[in-house]
Every structure is written in C-alpha cells, then in structure tokens.
Amino acid sequence: MSKDRNLLLLSTLKDLASMQVNSDNSDFNAFNYASGNWDDCYEMGKNDGEILLARHLLELVNKS
Numbered sequence: 001m002s003k004d005r006n007l008l009l010l011s012t013l014k015d016l017a018s019m020q021v022n023s024d025n026s027d028f029n030a031f032n033y034a035s036g037n038w039d040d041c042y043e044m045g046k047n048d049g050e051i052l053l054a055r056h057l058l059e060l061v062n063k064s
Contacts, residue, residue, distance in 0.1 A: 013058050013061075019051050022048055
C-alpha cells in the first residue's frame with residue numbers, strides 16, 4: 001500500500017474511532033433505544049460495531 005493510502009486509512013480510522021457509540025454511556029440499554037423497532041436497533045449495532053472496530057484497529061497500530 002502506498003504511503004498516501006496508509007495516511008488516508010489512518011485518518012479515516014481516527015475520524016471513525018472518535019465518534020460516540022451508544023455503549024460509551026453507562027446507562028445505555030439497547031431495548032430502550034429501539035422501542036421495539038428492530039431496524040433502528042440493527043442500524044445502531046452496525047454503526048457502533050464499525051466505530052468499535054476502528055478503535056480496536058488503532059490500538060493495534062499504535063502498539064506496533
């Protein structure tokens with residue numbers, strides 16, 4: 001991968017990792033958030049998963 005692509009990837013991961021996820025809130029309850037709407041719950045989980053993965057990948061990159 002070129003240096004420019006690496007920088008773009010790291011920048012994208014940093015932007016994504018800096019976003020708030022619902023589980024960052026200690027009072028978070030997925031059932032209350034969804035109010036029975038499974039589509040909202042699915043989308044929330046998808047978005048939170050992407051953010052949490054970005055955080056994890058940045059941790060691994062920073063350790064090396």
